[in-house]
Amino acid sequence: MGRRRAFDRDSVLMAAANAFRMHGYREISIADLEKATGLVSGSIYNAFGDKAGLFRAALGHYVHGFVAERIRRFAGADATLDDLERLFLSVLEPPLADGFGCLVTNSIIEFGREAGPAAEGIATTMALLDDAFRGVLTRELGADAASRSTVQLITLYHGVLTLSRSGLPMEELARSVQVSFAQLRAQRPDPSSLPSRKRTTT
Amino acid sequence: MGRRRAFDRDSVLMAAANAFRMHGYREISIADLEKATGLVSGSIYNAFGDKAGLFRAALGHYVHGFVAERIRRFAGADATLDDLERLFLSVLEPPLADGFGCLVTNSIIEFGREAGPAAEGIATTMALLDDAFRGVLTRELGADAASRSTVQLITLYHGVLTLSRSGLPMEELARSVQVSFAQLRAQRPDPSSLPSRKRTTT
DNA sequence: TGCATTCTAGAATAATTAATCTAATAATCC
DNA sequence: GGATTATTAGATTAATTATTCTAGAATGCA
Numbered sequence: 001m002g003r004r005r006a007f008d009r010d011s012v013l014m015a016a017a018n019a020f021r022m023h024g025y026r027e028i029s030i031a032d033l034e035k036a037t038g039l040v041s042g043s044i045y046n047a048f049g050d051k052a053g054l055f056r057a058a059l060g061h062y063v064h065g066f067v068a069e070r071i072r073r074f075a076g077a078d079a080t081l082d083d084l085e086r087l088f089l090s091v092l093e094p095p096l097a098d099g100f101g102c103l104v105t106n107s108i109i110e111f112g113r114e115a116g117p118a119a120e121g122i123a124t125t126m127a128l129l130d131d132a133f134r135g136v137l138t139r140e141l142g143a144d145a146a147s148r149s150t151v152q153l154i155t156l157y158h159g160v161l162t163l164s165r166s167g168l169p170m171e172e173l174a175r176s177v178q179v180s181f182a183q184l185r186a187q188r189p190d191p192s193s194l195p196s197r198k199r200t201t202t
Numbered sequence: 203m204g205r206r207r208a209f210d211r212d213s214v215l216m217a218a219a220n221a222f223r224m225h226g227y228r229e230i231s232i233a234d235l236e237k238a239t240g241l242v243s244g245s246i247y248n249a250f251g252d253k254a255g256l257f258r259a260a261l262g263h264y265v266h267g268f269v270a271e272r273i274r275r276f277a278g279a280d281a282t283l284d285d286l287e288r289l290f291l292s293v294l295e296p297p298l299a300d301g302f303g304c305l306v307t308n309s310i311i312e313f314g315r316e317a318g319p320a321a322e323g324i325a326t327t328m329a330l331l332d333d334a335f336r337g338v339l340t341r342e343l344g345a346d347a348a349s350r351s352t353v354q355l356i357t358l359y360h361g362v363l364t365l366s367r368s369g370l371p372m373e374e375l376a377r378s379v380q381v382s383f384a385q386l387r388a389q390r391p392d393p394s395s396l397p398s399r400k401r402t403t404t
Numbered sequence: 405t406g407c408a409t410t411c412t413a414g415a416a417t418a419a420t421t422a423a424t425c426t427a428a429t430a431a432t433c434c
Numbered sequence: 435g436g437a438t439t440a441t442t443a444g445a446t447t448a449a450t451t452a453t454t455c456t457a458g459a460a461t462g463c464a
Contacts, residue, residue: 002439003431024312026228030422040442041423047440051422099315108368109311110226113301115369122368151370151378159361166310166324167317168353176353183385204409205461232452242412243453249410253452 005047012037013061016054021062021103024110025055025117052117059121062103067125075132081140081188084133084153085181088160092170092177101165105158129154141187149184156180207249214239215263218256223264223305226312227257227319254319261323264305269327277334283342283390286335286355287383290362294372294379303367307360331356343389351386358382 019028019036030041030051037044048054074087090096100106104125107118115122133153137146160173221230221238232243232253239246250256276289292298302308306327309320317324335355339348362375 002433002437003441004439006431006441022314024228026226029420031420040444042425042443043441045423101311101314105364106311108364109303109308112224112303112367113369126368126370148377148381151374152381155361155365155375155378156357157361158364159357159359162307162310162360162364163357165314166328167315168328172353173357175350176357179350179354204407204463205411206409208411208461231450233450242414244413244455245411247453 007037007039007043009047010061010065012039013058014065016058017062017066017103020055020058021106022100024106025051026110056117056120059103059107059118063121063124063128067102067104068128071128071132075136077135079132079136081136081181081185084136085177088157088177088181089174091161092164092174097164097170099165099167102161105161106165108158109162126154129157137184141184142189145187209239209241209245211249212263212267214241215260216267219260219264219268219305222257222260223308224302226308227253228312258319258322261305261309261320265323265326265330269304269306270330273330273334277338279337281334281338283338283383283387286338287379290359290379290383291376293363294366294376299366299372301367301369304363307363308367310360311364328356331359339386343386344391347389 015037016033019033023032028036030044033039033044033051033054034041039047044054048057070087070090074083074090091102104118104122107115108122111118111122130150134146134150137149137153141149156177160177163173164170217239218235221235225234230238232246235241235246235253235256236243241249246256250259272289272292276285276292278285293304306320306324309317310324313320313324332352336348336352339351339355343351358379362379365375366372
């Protein structure tokens, strides 16, 4: 079957995703991507087809690896509002708080509605966020509050990531996250009115 | 003193700002800007120096004209939380809700920390928003709540504008704005405990 | 009338870009 | 060993880019 791939696909895609996240798709050149990944352009074109193909692969790797993993960890089936708050705060602390934001949020702005090579990754991320946030809010505040506040949290999420690229101090953003979550916690129903841990509405 | 400028600077800058807002700085070419403004490249270079100069002028015009005017109208010295809510909602309704977001928010993402030709416009806008939001919140909720919630509102503002470029339905964004403002209004102090209209903390 | 300035229209430049191709080398399987 | 595939390194192409320049016509002021 011929020679095996010599480079590690995962680490190449991680390096590429990071380069795209820092500088954007349009701004970065194939020469830059050679430096960032350690590959030579021939290998890039052989492995990923073209620049857009590399971007698609890198964004997919970022979403299914990095983003999804974080959502599982902080907003999984038994996550609380406090866990969710930690998810928001963690992007504002080292090592994530490097001032370049999130590749998905950046791609929403760069590509807009016709999301080009970012369409699938953006859609996947939005669905992941909606599911996870809605799950936590439903368990903690009930279905009504969840249907009210899920989009609110998604807006906060992308707002924080947008501003994390602006130079506004991370501590101020963190405080605003804490304020938002304090308001959500204040909406928790009286524990005595919840007979069991889990509620299902029919 | 020679021939006068034949084109209307304001409408040229508005057209340029709109083109930059829709497609971004890097994506749009001088040829595109010729079409958008009706000018020929020679006139552009003569009047604005280079592409970055045109962008700076267009962003300045957008900020000092469009953005500042809206802030004055919806978040002026006697504006209420309801007025502020209308500011947020108005970007989600025609004719502003065209799916291309805001040139300032887009520039935060495109240029990042070293904001290049967008630095001044971004800084001015952030200061305008902070002042205006803080003013309304101080009058309506007091100084403490204002210092808590001003950054929260700025985050919401940029979050809404980021997502307005994503294809997420404007009605959902509008509902999440309404939820946030309902929560703010719920923090209004009891009117009977406010003896006079203005409170100053010493 | 002259001088300065802006306009149009387009040619020319110099750099950068994504992408393709070549040719040689290296690894892997049958 | 032979077939197959990947990698490297670099040349090449073809397009696009921002910018400059030319040349002439239009406009305003002294």
